[in-house]
Amino acid sequence: MESGPPGGSGPAEPGPRLRGWRGADAAASASSLSRFGAEAGCRAPAVAAVLPAGGCGERMGVPTPKQFCPILERPLISYTLQALERVSWIKDIVVAVTRENMETMKGIIQRYQHKRISLVEAGVTRHRSIFNGLKVLAEDQPNCRLSKPEVVIIHDAVRPFVEEDVLLKVVTAAQEHGASGAIRPLVSTVISPSADSCLDHSLERARHRASEMPQAFLFDVIYEAYQQCSDYDLEFGTECLHLALKYSHIKAKLVEGSPDLWKVTYKRDLYAAESIIKERISQQVCIIMDTKEDEEHVGRCLEEMLKTELNHVKVISGQDLQQIILEQCYSFVCVNVMTSDFEETQRLLNMLEESNLSILYPVVVISEEQKLRESLRQGATIIAALIKERNSGLIGQLLVA
Amino acid sequence: MESGPPGGSGPAEPGPRLRGWRGADAAASASSLSRFGAEAGCRAPAVAAVLPAGGCGERMGVPTPKQFCPILERPLISYTLQALERVSWIKDIVVAVTRENMETMKGIIQRYQHKRISLVEAGVTRHRSIFNGLKVLAEDQPNCRLSKPEVVIIHDAVRPFVEEDVLLKVVTAAQEHGASGAIRPLVSTVISPSADSCLDHSLERARHRASEMPQAFLFDVIYEAYQQCSDYDLEFGTECLHLALKYSHIKAKLVEGSPDLWKVTYKRDLYAAESIIKERISQQVCIIMDTKEDEEHVGRCLEEMLKTELNHVKVISGQDLQQIILEQCYSFVCVNVMTSDFEETQRLLNMLEESNLSILYPVVVISEEQKLRESLRQGATIIAALIKERNSGLIGQLLVA
Numbered sequence: 001m002e003s004g005p006p007g008g009s010g011p012a013e014p015g016p017r018l019r020g021w022r023g024a025d026a027a028a029s030a031s032s033l034s035r036f037g038a039e040a041g042c043r044a045p046a047v048a049a050v051l052p053a054g055g056c057g058e059r060m061g062v063p064t065p066k067q068f069c070p071i072l073e074r075p076l077i078s079y080t081l082q083a084l085e086r087v088s089w090i091k092d093i094v095v096a097v098t099r100e101n102m103e104t105m106k107g108i109i110q111r112y113q114h115k116r117i118s119l120v121e122a123g124v125t126r127h128r129s130i131f132n133g134l135k136v137l138a139e140d141q142p143n144c145r146l147s148k149p150e151v152v153i154i155h156d157a158v159r160p161f162v163e164e165d166v167l168l169k170v171v172t173a174a175q176e177h178g179a180s181g182a183i184r185p186l187v188s189t190v191i192s193p194s195a196d197s198c199l200d201h202s203l204e205r206a207r208h209r210a211s212e213m214p215q216a217f218l219f220d221v222i223y224e225a226y227q228q229c230s231d232y233d234l235e236f237g238t239e240c241l242h243l244a245l246k247y248s249h250i251k252a253k254l255v256e257g258s259p260d261l262w263k264v265t266y267k268r269d270l271y272a273a274e275s276i277i278k279e280r281i282s283q284q285v286c287i288i289m290d291t292k293e294d295e296e297h298v299g300r301c302l303e304e305m306l307k308t309e310l311n312h313v314k315v316i317s318g319q320d321l322q323q324i325i326l327e328q329c330y331s332f333v334c335v336n337v338m339t340s341d342f343e344e345t346q347r348l349l350n351m352l353e354e355s356n357l358s359i360l361y362p363v364v365v366i367s368e369e370q371k372l373r374e375s376l377r378q379g380a381t382i383i384a385a386l387i388k389e390r391n392s393g394l395i396g397q398l399l400v401a
Numbered sequence: 402m403e404s405g406p407p408g409g410s411g412p413a414e415p416g417p418r419l420r421g422w423r424g425a426d427a428a429a430s431a432s433s434l435s436r437f438g439a440e441a442g443c444r445a446p447a448v449a450a451v452l453p454a455g456g457c458g459e460r461m462g463v464p465t466p467k468q469f470c471p472i473l474e475r476p477l478i479s480y481t482l483q484a485l486e487r488v489s490w491i492k493d494i495v496v497a498v499t500r501e502n503m504e505t506m507k508g509i510i511q512r513y514q515h516k517r518i519s520l521v522e523a524g525v526t527r528h529r530s531i532f533n534g535l536k537v538l539a540e541d542q543p544n545c546r547l548s549k550p551e552v553v554i555i556h557d558a559v560r561p562f563v564e565e566d567v568l569l570k571v572v573t574a575a576q577e578h579g580a581s582g583a584i585r586p587l588v589s590t591v592i593s594p595s596a597d598s599c600l601d602h603s604l605e606r607a608r609h610r611a612s613e614m615p616q617a618f619l620f621d622v623i624y625e626a627y628q629q630c631s632d633y634d635l636e637f638g639t640e641c642l643h644l645a646l647k648y649s650h651i652k653a654k655l656v657e658g659s660p661d662l663w664k665v666t667y668k669r670d671l672y673a674a675e676s677i678i679k680e681r682i683s684q685q686v687c688i689i690m691d692t693k694e695d696e697e698h699v700g701r702c703l704e705e706m707l708k709t710e711l712n713h714v715k716v717i718s719g720q721d722l723q724q725i726i727l728e729q730c731y732s733f734v735c736v737n738v739m740t741s742d743f744e745e746t747q748r749l750l751n752m753l754e755e756s757n758l759s760i761l762y763p764v765v766v767i768s769e770e771q772k773l774r775e776s777l778r779q780g781a782t783i784i785a786a787l788i789k790e791r792n793s794g795l796i797g798q799l800l801v802a
Contacts, residue, residue: 177599184589186591187664188612188613189612189643190611190612191610191611192609193584193610197655198652198653198654198655199643202640202642203609205639208591208604209592211590211591211592212589238590239590241603245603254598254600262669268660268677269669271676272669273669275669275672276669389790
């Protein structure tokens with residue numbers, strides 16, 4: 001199977017994850033941009049993305065369409081948009097949502113400060129929604145801030161863990177071949193039933209692949225395919241690569257994707273997504289102390305203990321709150337040594353409230369120094385457990401270790 | 402698509418879930434057995450099950466084979482065995498494990514008190530493992546407690562949420578058709594790549610299905626197929642229904658399964674399984690009180706508050722501990738009103754330790770009555786959060802509401 005982009009000498013660097021460190025993201029994007037120019041030997045194309053998000057989520061078994069289902073109180077689609085926004089070379093992101101969800105979507109964009117997003121109305125099927133997205137990119141009008149891209153990425157709103165790595169691969173392959181899509185090995189054997197629900201034949205698993213997202217196309221290739229395709233295609237089709245083959249005679253290049261590309265389809269997938277997000281995003285901890293130097297060893301001991309269980313721990317004194325917020329750390333442990341009136345902690349909570357950051361809810365643990373010193377290990381265990389689980393029921397509770 | 406069993410007048414009753422109430426399970430099994438006789442109009446067949454469990458879990462990305470990965474500290478395969486054991490009409494369960502995991506498997510059977518299990522050595526492929534399982538069922542020897550079944554179920558060790566409902570459907574269909582298997586709609590479009598990793602063609606999603614487990618066969622049908630099939634089939638094949646078709650000329654009846662039948666394949670599936678198990682098993686609560694009647698309202702208030710968040714809450718006084726254990730409740734809240742020396746609680750903990758039940762670890766929350774009464778709502782929130790998450794890091798911690 002194909003792996004790296006054409007001309008690339010090795011696997012692409014893993015893209016930024018849901019880590020929230022702006023500095024790291026910017027560096028990763030810059031290095032990827034240079035890949036277009038220097039390494040891959042081709043110029044960086046103008047790239048836009050279209051996300052059909054008009055589905056009603058019937059397979060989920062919940063009334064909310066799955067793309068709007070909350071994960072740690074933030075809608076699923078917001079994570080997907082964040083993943084695309086982190087890729088600086090995607091100039092525009094067009095999201096197709098139904099009329100009834102238009103205001104919801106506008107609210108999400110505002111609440112989580114999404115950038116480069118344009119909204120269009122979804123069609124009644126996935127293909128019609130994508131077509132609507134392509135149309136606004138095709139119309140190169142003076143009053144429209146959108147302009148026609150050379151390459152368009154099509155992605156699902158319900159695949160939040162897409163990495164820059166695979167986006168770069170499909171875009172590069174689309175530049176060369178006209179169309180490209182991510183694939184994965186089949187998990188189950190695929191069979192063809194007869195009319196009476198009996199086995200007609202089974203397909204050899206090794207000869208087939210699951211077609212996943214993202215896919216990328218030369219804009220003209222996929223737009224022409226959509227313009228030519230039949231109503232039947234628009235109503236019952238599911239596969240953009242198929243349209244490109246049938247109407248534009250382009251054989252898409254297939255790119256092996258990672259397991260992370262899976263599509264949130266069932267309720268169990270929401271559970272899985274939540275666990276993955278918890279694992280990736282929530283384990284940075286700032287320990288905030290209102291401490292004098294001679295008391296500081298308490299914080300340092302706690303930091304050492306937490307480091308064995310969590311993947312990023314730093315100790316900051318109370319004066320640096322503004323700096324912490326800029327760094328988008330989501331978990332805070334306040335150790336109050338000097339006072340027990342929680343004044344400093346309240347100040348932190350107020351700042352977090354007012355900052356209007358695209359934050360997950362912060363975890364605040366307040367520990368009285370006297371008891372913490374007695375059973376520091378116990379305190380560290382509780383703190384680590386709280387941070388790993390991010391159980392909203394324990395937010396704001398006074399837990400004494 | 403086919404739904405109910407032949408001759409059945411309506412959908413089967415949902416099978417018992419991971420609820421742990423023996424009474425309910427026994428009732429469900431009895432009613433299903435009667436379906437064979439009375440409703441379905443055919444006699445109850447002798448049924449055995451074969452579970453291939455020799456996989457190495459390479460797709461999981463963890464060193465432990467996925468069937469042995471712990472979920473809430475209990476191996477995945479133990480949940481699957483529990484699901485099959487609950488179905489009283491499955492007489493024998495043959496599990497194929499590799500030689501190096503044989504002792505691990507024996508330990509699991511002992512630890513979780515699994516019944517009706519026989520172990521055989523796994524082959525190097527899935528088909529060879531199943532064949533080994535069938536062989537011990539076929540050999541009707543005087544010294545072997547196994548006897549040849551009329552119908553054999555083949556299931557995966559890594560599909561823990563199988564329900565009696567679908568097992569009954571495939572067994573009934575196998576009786577009539579010779580072979581039967583559960584199917585699900587495809588989540589992704591299936592494509593066929595060309596030799597140069599380009600799209601050759603895509604399959605129409607509506608005309609294909611994913612073949613899942615369980616499957617069931619007349620024993621002679623599938624055993625004959627395995628005896629006749631080629632080494633190539635045994636090495637590279639994945640589909641038992643295909644073997645039955647190719648060598649026994651039996652067109653399997655396909656039965657629509659529920660989304661619960663999915664196969665734990667990737668790490669994300671372990672996360673999903675853990676969340677589902679937490680949701681199903683962990684929300685029964687016993688509130689144990691060492692209380693006099695005039696203090697009882699504290700417990701009642703707590704019970705009412707918890708009922709809004711958890712799906713099964715009951716108040717039991719401390720004297721009924723033995724009864725509680727028999728009922729296999731996994732979550733305990735001890736409210737100590739009379740004393741603060743935790744003597745009663747210690748007694749409960751000792752009994753749980755000694756009972757050697759197939760328990761998940763119990764959650765014990767100790768609250769001092771005086772404070773609990775002051776902030777009962779806060780206590781209920783903490784308790785509900787702990788029980789929903791079952792965070793092992795918080796076990797044994799003294800949390801004061």
